[in-house]
Amino acid sequence: MTNIITISREFGSGGHEIGEHVAQQLGWKFYDRHIVEQVAKESGLSEKFIEESGEYATSRSSLLFNLSIAGAAMGSGSLSLYDEIYVEQCKLIKKLAAESPCVIVGRCADYVLRERQDCMHIFIWADVKARIERISGQVKEGKSPEKMLKERDNRRRVYYRNYTGQEWGKVQNYQLALCSSALGLETCAELIVQLVKQQNG
Amino acid sequence: MTNIITISREFGSGGHEIGEHVAQQLGWKFYDRHIVEQVAKESGLSEKFIEESGEYATSRSSLLFNLSIAGAAMGSGSLSLYDEIYVEQCKLIKKLAAESPCVIVGRCADYVLRERQDCMHIFIWADVKARIERISGQVKEGKSPEKMLKERDNRRRVYYRNYTGQEWGKVQNYQLALCSSALGLETCAELIVQLVKQQNG
Numbered sequence: 001m002t003n004i005i006t007i008s009r010e011f012g013s014g015g016h017e018i019g020e021h022v023a024q025q026l027g028w029k030f031y032d033r034h035i036v037e038q039v040a041k042e043s044g045l046s047e048k049f050i051e052e053s054g055e056y057a058t059s060r061s062s063l064l065f066n067l068s069i070a071g072a073a074m075g076s077g078s079l080s081l082y083d084e085i086y087v088e089q090c091k092l093i094k095k096l097a098a099e100s101p102c103v104i105v106g107r108c109a110d111y112v113l114r115e116r117q118d119c120m121h122i123f124i125w126a127d128v129k130a131r132i133e134r135i136s137g138q139v140k141e142g143k144s145p146e147k148m149l150k151e152r153d154n155r156r157r158v159y160y161r162n163y164t165g166q167e168w169g170k171v172q173n174y175q176l177a178l179c180s181s182a183l184g185l186e187t188c189a190e191l192i193v194q195l196v197k198q199q200n201g
Numbered sequence: 202m203t204n205i206i207t208i209s210r211e212f213g214s215g216g217h218e219i220g221e222h223v224a225q226q227l228g229w230k231f232y233d234r235h236i237v238e239q240v241a242k243e244s245g246l247s248e249k250f251i252e253e254s255g256e257y258a259t260s261r262s263s264l265l266f267n268l269s270i271a272g273a274a275m276g277s278g279s280l281s282l283y284d285e286i287y288v289e290q291c292k293l294i295k296k297l298a299a300e301s302p303c304v305i306v307g308r309c310a311d312y313v314l315r316e317r318q319d320c321m322h323i324f325i326w327a328d329v330k331a332r333i334e335r336i337s338g339q340v341k342e343g344k345s346p347e348k349m350l351k352e353r354d355n356r357r358r359v360y361y362r363n364y365t366g367q368e369w370g371k372v373q374n375y376q377l378a379l380c381s382s383a384l385g386l387e388t389c390a391e392l393i394v395q396l397v398k399q400q401n402g
Contacts, residue, residue, distance in 0.1 A: 120383075125373055169372050172326055177378035182321075187399065191392065198388065 002196045003101045003118040006109040008160075008168065011152035012131030014180045014188075015124035019105045021189035026196060029102035031093075039088045045081075086163055106156075110173060111164040120199075122192065123169055123177040130181035203397045204302045204319040207310040209361075209369065212353035213332030215381045215389075216325035220306045222390035227397060230303035232294075240289050246282075287364055307357075311374060312365040321400075323393065324370055324378040331382035 005022060009015025016032055023030035036047050086108075093112045096102060104113075110121040126134075132145045139145045160168035171177055176195070178188045206223060210216025217233055224231035237248050287309075294313045297303060298320075305314075311322040327335075333346045340346045361369035372378055377396070379389045 123372060123378075171324060171370050171372045171375075171378045172380075174372075174378070175380040175383040177324075177372045177375070179373075179376040182376040183396065187396070191396070195384065195388070195392070 001118050002120045002199050004097050004113060004116065004120070005103045005192065005196070006113060006119060006121050007103065007105045007124060008110055008122070008174070009105065009124040010126060010131065010169075011149055011156065012135040013124045013126040014134060014185045016105055017185055018124055018180065018189045018192070019103045021186070022192045022196075023103040025189065025193045026101070026103075029096070029100055030105075031096055031102055032105040035089060035092055035096075035104070035107055038092055039085060043085065043088060045085070108160055108163055111160075111166060120176065120192075120196065121174045123171075123174040124180050124188065125169070125177070126179060126181035202319050203321045203400050205298050205314060205317060206304045206321050206323060206393065206397070207314060208304065208306045208323050208325060209311055209375070210306065210325040211327060211332065211370075212350055212357065213336040214325045214327040215335060215386045217306055218386055219325055219381065219390045219393070220304045222386070223393045223397075224304040226390065226394045227302070227304075230297070230301055231306075232297055232303055233306040236290060236293055236297075236305075236308055239293055240286060244286065244289060246286070309361055309364055312361075312367060321377065321393075321397065322375045324372075324375040325381050325389065326370070326378070327380060327382035 005019070005028075007015050007019045009018075019032065020030050022028075039045075089107055090112050093104060093107065093109050097104070097109075097113055097116065110119070113119050128146065128149065131149055135145060135148065139148055157168040160166065166173060176192070178191070180188050183191075206220070206229075208216050208220045210219075220233065221231050223229075240246075290308055291313050294305060294308065294310050298305070298310075298314055298317065311320070314320050329347065329350065332350055336346060336349065340349055358369040361367065367374060377393070379392070381389050384392075
């Protein structure tokens with residue numbers, strides 16, 4: 001039985017679009033920017049700051065961090081602002097996942113929900129050429145798109161490692177990993193929908 | 202268009218069975234032990250020795266090795282026996298892939314055929330519990346199955362790295378990566394067959 005799908009994705013791989021399509025097809029909730037907006041609302045910080053916090057990480061060791069959060073409360077002053085945002089996101093992800101079947105993109109949701117047995121964790125990647133095409137509208141003038149891809153992936157990797165202690169994109173963290181440029185976005189989405197329908201038969 | 206499927210797999214993950222099922226369903230040739238038998242026949246070495254060579258590697262750097270094979274011929278004395286077997290396997294894999302659509306399990310076939318555009322490269326893994334169940338008949342008395350899994354995976358990792366310079370099981374080397382214990386062997390096979398039929402439509 002699958003009630004939750006988490007999608008981790010390389011920058012520019014189309015993971016967001018795939019997740020959105022899957023959620024539509026299954027009639028499930030879809031969370032990506034929603035999580036950012038919600039944390040913004042509750043914390044009073046700007047959405048932009050919170051969105052960017054998802055790609056920055058402190059140098060604190062993840063183990064120490066995970067040990068420390070148990071006893072720490074939002075606003076107690078014992079956590080950095082980035083760490084507080086992460087803690088709030090974790091709470092919100094768990095709450096949303098408890099409410100109804102959903103697709104959650106990014107934000108370490110695979111790790112946050114690791115103890116639930118009804119999750120399908122998915123990783124989406126794509127070749128560099130396809131990713132460059134996809135992000136072409138977002139690249140600032142004079143900046144190399146290859147460099148932008150590297151930087152953004154690297155931020156996701158560091159953030160993920162810092163908060164989970166795991167390696168981002170390691171095949172054994174995902175029940176399914178798909179190359180969206182080889183298979184096509186639509187095929188990826190269909191395949192996921194079909195798997196879930198089959199499991200939930 | 203997909204004419205060739207290569208399957209890399211964790212020891213005990215059922216990758217062999219999945220590949221065999223896919224080949225049957227598609228009416229394609231299936232190569233796993235066949236490659237070992239063929240190299241044995243041509244080299245005069247025992248099948249057991251060749252099979253085991255697939256999981257041992259020299260400490261030579263893969264780059265140097267790859268540079269050196271260009272000018273080296275079987276039996277010239279400039280390569281170790283393991284390296285000569287690898288070279289023969291490469292030739293055989295390329296020959297078989299040129300003959301007819303097929304599924305090839307293991308033996309770095311994804312790397313050997315990397316320049317062909319009509320391959321689907323797949324990685325199969327499974328959780329440790331499922332793998333232990335699968336290998337239970339092969340574990341020698343007094344030996345820990347967990348240790349056996351680790352040893353065999355490690356041999357595959359070292360072999361792959363030595364001859365390809367790439368990281369075994371790195372998600373970006375495969376268009377598709379599946380957890381057979383989460384999805385089921387049959388579902389994995391069906392999913393692959395469906396993807397190929399769709400692409401070849």
